[in-house]
Amino acid sequence: MGRLKRTTPIVHTNEVCSRRPADTTGPRHGGDCRPAATALASRHRPAMGSGEGDAMAATALPSSGAPMPEDAGCDAEDLVFVHDAFRRLYAVLPTGVRKTPPEDHRRVARVARGVAMVGDALHHHHHLEDEYYWGPMQTRRPACTPHVELMKQHHARVAALLDASAPLADAWTTNPGAGTAEAFAAHIEEIGALLRLHLAREEELALPVMGEVFSQSEWDAVGAQAQKAYDRSQIFLFFGIIQDSLTPERLDAFIAEVPAAIRILYRLIGRRQYERSLDLLSAGTVRPGPYDAAARRGVG
Numbered sequence: 360m361g362r363l364k365r366t367t368p369i370v371h372t373n374e375v376c377s378r379r380p381a382d383t384t385g386p387r388h389g390g391d392c393r394p395a396a397t398a399l400a401s402r403h404r405p406a407m408g409s410g411e412g413d414a415m416a417a418t419a420l421p422s423s424g425a426p427m428p429e430d431a432g433c434d435a436e437d438l439v440f441v442h443d444a445f446r447r448l449y450a451v452l453p454t455g456v457r458k459t460p461p462e463d464h465r466r467v468a469r470v471a472r473g474v475a476m477v478g479d480a481l482h483h484h485h486h487l488e489d490e491y492y493w494g495p496m497q498t499r500r501p502a503c504t505p506h507v508e509l510m511k512q513h514h515a516r517v518a519a520l521l522d523a524s525a526p527l528a529d530a531w532t533t534n535p536g537a538g539t540a541e542a543f544a545a546h547i548e549e550i551g552a553l554l555r556l557h558l559a560r561e562e563e564l565a566l567p568v569m570g571e572v573f574s575q576s577e578w579d580a581v582g583a584q585a586q587k588a589y590d591r592s593q594i595f596l597f598f599g600i601i602q603d604s605l606t607p608e609r610l611d612a613f614i615a616e617v618p619a620a621i622r623i624l625y626r627l628i629g630r631r632q633y634e635r636s637l638d639l640l641s642a643g644t645v646r647p648g649p650y651d652a653a654a655r656r657g658v659g
């Protein structure tokens with residue numbers, strides 16, 4: 360999801376990676392883990408469900424311990440657009456829980472299932488990163504180990520909070536009311552706050568390195584793996600949110616890479632599914648449409 364063709368080159372400098380993580384609970388940065396400057400040229404990338412995906416499926420996923428591939432260097436920016444989707448969802452979910460009418464038990468149950476679905480998608484996102492990114496990053500750029508360890512710590516803390524969500528969701532669905540809703544909503548806010556911190560650090564400290572140590576085929580293979588885990592309703596929710604976060608220029612590039620069949624399916628049923636999901640999860644407080652994703656990336 361979110362496979363985008365970069366429209367401008369990204370230039371990495373020492374300055375970005377030499378900054379110590381703002382999260383003071385993490386390990387201190389022990390050295391520069393990237394070259395002085397790297398420019399990644401624009402690349403074409405296979406699109407979701409396209410014929411190119413068949414070739415992509417045959418590409419080996421990166422394994423820990425693998426040496427740096429000769430064609431290392433990829434467009435890793437699409438990770439940010441997936442992160443934007445999570446940032447936006449976790450911004451609306453607490454309000455959705457608080458404002459769902461408690462007397463509508465069926466709707467309460469549907470919202471709880473939706474929150475769990477978003478949590479499952481987030482868990483899956485982190486699981487893929489744990490499984491495929493951190494090992495090769497450490498092997499190929501050992502100086503990045505402190506950053507990798509920080510990412511793992513964040514993932515473990517998010518996972519613990521996600522695990523602790525179930526009893527709060529059960530309490531709300533079993534006995535809907537102001538107290539149970541507030542306890543669940545506050546917990547979701549706690550997940551959202553930690554997640555914003557983690558995503559910002561990952562984009563600052565890890566993503567530039569990912570763009571240098573993985574080949575495009577490795578990166579796309581993990582992206583294809585990620586897409587397999589989403590059911591159709593999840594795909595259209597994330598597909599819609601990602602589209603809404605893009606500038607017109609990036610949206611054009613994004614749409615151009617989506618196969619015609621998917622575009623038609625989205626127009627026929629997907630957009631409506633996305634609208635219904637967002638309406639449900641936000642208790643009608645958020646309408647689908649463009650929003651300022653960049654404004655949500657700050658850690659406050």
Ligand SMILES: [Fe+2]
Nearest residue numbers: 485488510561
């Ligand atoms: Fe992560």
Ligand SMILES: [Fe+2]
Nearest residue numbers: 438484488561
């Ligand atoms: Fe991530």
